[in-house]
Amino acid sequence: MGETVITARGLTKSFKGFKAVDGLDLTIERGMIYGFLGPNGSGKTTAMRMLTGLLTPSAGTAEVLGMSVPKDAEALKYHIGYMTQTFSLYGDLTVMENLKFMAEIYGLPRASQKGRISELLERYELTELAERFAGRMSGGQRQRLALAAAVLHEPKLLFLDEPTSAVDPESRRHFWEQLFDLCDAGTSIVVSTHFMDEAERCHRIAIMEAGQKRADGSPQQLMDAMGASVVELEGPTLREIRRRLPHVEGIVTAAQLGARLRVLVNKSIADPVAFLTSRSETEGATLIEQVRPNLEDVFVTSTGEGRQ
Numbered sequence: 326m327g328e329t330v331i332t333a334r335g336l337t338k339s340f341k342g343f344k345a346v347d348g349l350d351l352t353i354e355r356g357m358i359y360g361f362l363g364p365n366g367s368g369k370t371t372a373m374r375m376l377t378g379l380l381t382p383s384a385g386t387a388e389v390l391g392m393s394v395p396k397d398a399e400a401l402k403y404h405i406g407y408m409t410q411t412f413s414l415y416g417d418l419t420v421m422e423n424l425k426f427m428a429e430i431y432g433l434p435r436a437s438q439k440g441r442i443s444e445l446l447e448r449y450e451l452t453e454l455a456e457r458f459a460g461r462m463s464g465g466q467r468q469r470l471a472l473a474a475a476v477l478h479e480p481k482l483l484f485l486d487e488p489t490s491a492v493d494p495e496s497r498r499h500f501w502e503q504l505f506d507l508c509d510a511g512t513s514i515v516v517s518t519h520f521m522d523e524a525e526r527c528h529r530i531a532i533m534e535a536g537q538k539r540a541d542g543s544p545q546q547l548m549d550a551m552g553a554s555v556v557e558l559e560g561p562t563l564r565e566i567r568r569r570l571p572h573v574e575g576i577v578t579a580a581q582l583g584a585r586l587r588v589l590v591n592k593s594i595a596d597p598v599a600f601l602t603s604r605s606e607t608e609g610a611t612l613i614e615q616v617r618p619n620l621e622d623v624f625v626t627s628t629g630e631g632r633q
C-alpha cells in the first residue's frame with residue numbers, strides 16, 4: 326500500500342440530532358483522485374468540511390497529511406487547497422488582486438509571489454483577464470481562477486466541492502485534464518460530484534447516500550463486483566414491458582434509455598438473457614442482450630433505489 330494522505334474512522338456530524346455524515350471510514354492514498362459520488366444532501370460537503378478542519382466532527386477521528394483534524398487545522402491549511410461549491414473569491418476585485426490577496430493569506434514570500442501568480446495566470450489561461458473584475462467573468466473563467474487560487478501555495482492535497490456544476494461539458498473536460506496534470510505533479514485530490522461521467526474519471530470513489538458510504542473502490546472494481554447483470558431490450562412495447570418488469574422477482578430496476586430498456590437482473594440468476602426471454606412480461610421484445618455495466622448501474626444497485 327502507498328502512503329496515506331487521509332484516514333478517517335467513524336467520522337460523524339450531527340446537526341440537532343440529524344446525521345449529515347454517519348460513521349464514515351476512509352483511507353485515501355497519495356497521488357490519487359478520490360471522488361465522493363452522491364446526490365444533493367448525501368453529506369459530501371459536510372465530509373469535506375470536516376476533513377479540511379473547518380467543521381468539528383460530532384464523533385470519530387480523521388488524520389489528514391499526518392495531522393489530526395480539527396486540532397491541527399491551522400497548520401494543515403498551509404498544505405491543503407479547498408475549492409468550495411460556490412465561488413468564494415471577491416467579485417469586485419480583479420483576477421490579479423484576488424490572487425495577490427490569496428498569496429498574502431497563504432503567506433507566500435513576497436519575492437516569489439509575482440512569479441507564481443504569472444505562472445498560474447499562464448497555466449489557467451487567465452493572463453489576458455488579469456485586470457478583469459472576477460464578478461464579470463463567465464462560469465468557466467471563474468472556475469479556472471478558483472482553481473488557480475486553490476493551488477497558489479502548491480498544496481499537497483486539494484479538495485474540490487462539485488467543481489464543475491456550473492460549467493459546460495467542454496470546460497469540464499478541460500478542467501479534468503488540469504486535475505490530471507496536478508495529480509501527475511504529485512498533488513492528491515478529493516473531489517465531490519453528482520455526475521457519473523466525472524466519477525468515472527476518478528481513480529477511486531466512495532458512493533454516498535444519506536451520510537453513509539455505500540460502496541468504495543475503483544470504478545472498474547465496483548462494476549466488476551456489482552450484484553446485478555445488465556440486460557438491454559428493444560421492441561415496440563417497451564413502456565408496457567417497463568411497467569410489468571418491476572413486479573418480477575429477481576429484477577432490480579428497469580429504466581428506459583432512448584430506444585432501449587436497461588434492466589438490472591439480480592446476480593443470483595445465472596443466465597439473465599434466458600430468464601428474461603422466458604418471461605411473459607417481456608412479450609413483444611425484439612432484442613434481449615446482456616451489456617457491460619456502467620457506473621450508473623453501480624450507483625443504482627448500491628443506493629436506495631436498487632438495494633435489496
Ligand SMILES: Nc1ncnc2c1ncn2[C@@H]1O[C@H](COP(=O)(O)OP(=O)(O)OP(=O)(O)O)[C@@H](O)[C@H]1O
Nearest residue numbers: 340344345363364365366367368369370371372487
Ligand atoms: N449547518 C447545517 N445545519 C443543519 N443541517 C445541515 C448543515 N449543513 C448541512 N446540513 C444538512 O446535512 C445534509 C448533508 O448536506 P451536505 O451539504 O453535506 O450534502 P452534499 O452531499 O454536499 O449535497 P449538496 O451537493 O447539496 O451540497 C443535508 O440534509 C443538509 O441539509
